[in-house]
Amino acid sequence: MDYLKRCKRASIIVVFDIESNSYLSVFKDCVNFNIPGGKCFVNESFEDAVVRELEEETGAIVKKEDIKLLLKEKCGDYIVATYFTLFYNGKLETDEDHKIGFVPLEYMLSNSNKDWLNYHKKIYDMIKNNY
Numbered sequence: 001m002d003y004l005k006r007c008k009r010a011s012i013i014v015v016f017d018i019e020s021n022s023y024l025s026v027f028k029d030c031v032n033f034n035i036p037g038g039k040c041f042v043n044e045s046f047e048d049a050v051v052r053e054l055e056e057e058t059g060a061i062v063k064k065e066d067i068k069l070l071l072k073e074k075c076g077d078y079i080v081a082t083y084f085t086l087f088y089n090g091k092l093e094t095d096e097d098h099k100i101g102f103v104p105l106e107y108m109l110s111n112s113n114k115d116w117l118n119y120h121k122k123i124y125d126m127i128k129n130n131y
Contacts, residue, residue: 010075011050012037013067013083014123015060018131022102024092026057033107035082035120036060036100046072046081054088058100061090070126076115082123 012035015024025033036057040049047064054060067083074080094100108124111117 007040007042008078009040009046009049009081010038010078011040011046011053011081011083013050013054013062013085014070014127015054015058015062015085015088016105016127016131017102018086020102021105021131023105023108023127024058024060024088024100025103025107026094026096026098026100027103028098030110032111032113033103034111034116035108035123037082039078047083050081050083055090057094057096057098059090059093060088062088071122073119075119080119082119084127 014035024036026036027033036054037050038053040046051062051064054062062085066087067085070082070084072081092100108120111120
């Protein structure tokens with residue numbers, strides 16, 4: 001089934017809590033804090049992919065009208081669209097092999113993958129300067 005193939009596009013989303021200056025992260029260790037998201041299917045929009053991936057990875061549910069595009073550019077081999085929201089519903093839980101939780105915004109700068117670290121730095125600066 002061609003439409004189920006993944007392509008060289010990905011979407012991630014920063015679910016941000018202004019009061020605690022923290023964001024929803026997925027992580028396996030205390031070295032690499034990641035932003036929820038993942039690869040798009042071939043015929044899937046960036047927006048549809050980020051809504052789907054966020055729910056799969058964290059249990060959080062967002063509406064497309066509540067997300068804002070922050071950045072879209074090449075990161076490694078992928079074109080990555082990064083979205084931002086202050087709103088979500090649902091219970092934070094996952095069956096996947098990682099932990100989830102709100103962590104300080106500065107943790108966005110903790111990632112051993114150089115490409116992701118550089119990309120996260122851009123996102124961090126955008127959020128830090130606007131919120």
